[in-house]
Amino acid sequence: MYERILIPTDGSECADSAVDHAIDIATQYDAELHVLSVVDTRDMSHSAPAISPQQVEQTLRERAESVVESVAERAADAGVEAVTAVEPGVPDDVVVEYAADHDCDLVVMGTHGRTGLQRYLLGSVTERTVRRSSVPVLTVRGTDD
Template identity: 35%
Template structure:
């Protein structure tokens, strides 16, 4: 029996162990993987980064690398067609925008569980998504 009756589920990934668990939990809970969206948000390249200065790295090469990594991690995607996207931008903003534009009914987001000063300085993507998402958010912790 599914945990939620949902049409479209979004699982943001940063390729951490927690995000793999969130993707697997979505697959187990919802069964129909055609309704599961997995996204990875890349931070924009800064003009002073070595790859940009030497013109060896651009958004397309980074996107191709991430897509290849996802297909290696989840090789049976052909049997289970998960919608995978790579977006460049601010993680929390892009996740919220993607959820709004793709009529996402539930976001399953992993949390790194930072506390104290590190959370204050680094911020929390999961917290911002919970606050501003246009749909319910399930936070998966260790």
């Protein structure tokens, strides 16, 4: 049923809960796991004047690479083949495009249950991904939700 499962992650506790589910599903279906972290290019404009946008991007990229490698190691420990990627852009755009470009059958991602006016006005990466994805999206609440 599933051959390629995408797990977008930012290294947060909620995303970590989704990783457990994605690895379990990949194990059950002998599926390849695609581990993606997005360097949000919108974050570059909010840096302090003393820090160049290139420095900010490099720091964010290094953190993202560390996160995807950590997830890939967890997958390998479970006997799951993992492909890692770090991509720049707007997170929900990149997730939707990556899933389509790599023929992923399922996206598994965390949600932190944002509420109130902020959620209404801004939405979340997960909500926008669910609305736009052409494949099923399994959302997983974090342990603190």
